[in-house]
Amino acid sequence: MAATGASQSGSLRSSWQFKLACVWGGELVSVLTSSILQMGFIWHIALSTNSAAMLSLASLAGFLPLALFGTFAGTVVDRHPLKRVLIGADLFIAAVSAVVALVSAVTPLPVWVVICALFFRAVGSAFYTPASLALTPHVAPPEHLVRLSGVTQGVQSGGYILGTAVAAAIYPLWGLTPMIALDVLGALVASAAVLVARIDVGDLREEGALGASEGFIGGLRALFRESLDGLRVLRGFSGLYALLWCGFAFSLVFSPIAALFPLMTLGHFGGTTTDAAMVEIAFSVGMVAGSALLAATGGFKNRSISIVAATALFGLATLVSGLLAPGGFAVFIVMSFLMGLSSPFYSGPQTALMQEKVPPEYLGRVFGLYGAIMSWAMPVGLVASTLLADSVGVPLWFAGSGLLMVVLAAVTWLIPSVREVGRPLVQDDPGR
Template identity: 65%
Template sequence: MMFETSRRRSALLCHSWQFKLCFVWGGELVSTLTSSILQMGLIWHLALTTGSSSLLSLASLAGFLPIALFGILAGALVDRLPLKRVLIGTDLFIAAVGAALTIASLAGSLPAWLILIALFLRAVGTSFYTPASQSLTPHLAPPEHLVRLSGVTQAIQSGGYILGAALAAVIYPVAGITAMIVLDVLGALFASLAVLAAQIDAGGLDEADRSLPFSNKVRELFSEISDGYKLTRGHRGLLALLWCGFVFAFAFSPLAALFPIMTL
């Protein structure tokens, strides 16, 4: 009797939203940490091997441009796909880019052009992973917990980036860029397994929307983007804040790209 009660409680826990979020957040923390380590590692590798400020600026552009190009469409596309597939697919895509870099680094030195392509492709995956990760919590958690959980999500992402940048400075001179790439691949695979273990069933279109012709789906996609912009424009403070963030990122990115050269 006690065993049966314990088994039922375990089954309920496995299907609770807290359990699912803990699994996904754990995988995301590891993935963000290893991704940040490699991101900083690649930048430092370019700075140390080339000493070129132009290449560092191109690396910054390669990491930022996909988010600017696909950011408008990514959120609307993610809303129309199962979140589990998006999260696992983007993680595996980023892992595949890392695996290709690993093979290239084992074969010889990493050329700068290959690093730029890898940074661009990783940013493409991130531009779809980020909105999927951000939209997961509202799908799973009750509305009264969303504000608090949003702070937890931001803390996980910020903590992973800050700690990853610090660890990159320690790992690069000790183990080299190849070890950092392998670490990133393992982190992406771990995050994919965490999403699988969470058994997420959220997002995607219903049966009626899936049966629509392709042209209607495209029309609805851009209609949703337009509605989202109109909704944002209706809140003047929010729209002004977004424009301030855009201007700051546009003005600060060229300077941030030169930090490794300045530090050296």
């Protein structure tokens, strides 16, 4: 009996469900504590400076590393064992937080230190994100990838919602210090979870092969050359390549909308800050609900239908929001929920498609490239909204953006390679 129990225990520890449960459990803790500290940093900047420009600079510091280094980070992910990349990125982010704690212990925390911390934490995330996305197809059967994408979306959304709520309770009472301590603890928990999961993906990779014999300059050239391989591989799948640029167009239209939600609530609907918070909560709850629905159903069998339908639903909800009269705030909350609900069905199937189609040895580079390109859409969209939104009005901007999203959904579906790439490679399991 003892031998049988030991055998069952060993089988459990080696199962893909156990590995992912460990990693995602640790990731949930890490996302939760990171969200707490991230909100604390933002509030510290807002209360210390009362400056919109400084908040914009903080946002820039948060996205710039992924835009600049995402593709190269993906190459590093493909060249090293995923276990080391995941743990190294988590501990690097924790070390940045620890430095902030040391500075705050000897002097009132300068805003420039917080902005630098946001930048370097984002550098760690630039490595962690492609490694995390590359892990799942190495471990799980392909027929479960879409549902598992729903789970990862739920982990991210749930951690963010809980983190924001906890931060609102901690910061007014105790300030940043306990938030930093929680963030370091969360990184340690996530690292321990990766160790417990016994992930051996990439352990046999030749880490020294990246231009080591060519010296430092040769290494940089090799890094750049291998980073471009991600683009080359992605272009080999015309459907995925088309989805990449359709996704860039969607992000270009969406990014200004994300920043204009408070103005829509406070200006057009004449609401309060509490009303603005209700809209954010509705969107976040919609994301969690969408993640759960995607995890339970897997979406449409043709992944491309899920992506196009999500784009169309998001666009219709945005269009309706822009056409509402000032008394239609309750409908705006419902539309915000629908926008959040559609989001996992847009990003989840796209992630699963890349995990299914792209050779495993290129996944880090492809996800790094994808994240970098999406990141560049944010500042371009924000600049456009800054120049034009005030003159055309926020409601009209919402309506126009929603219409563009609906048109984009139609254009995406009309691309033959997009329709073809979404067809399932494997037969769905009977429980589907």
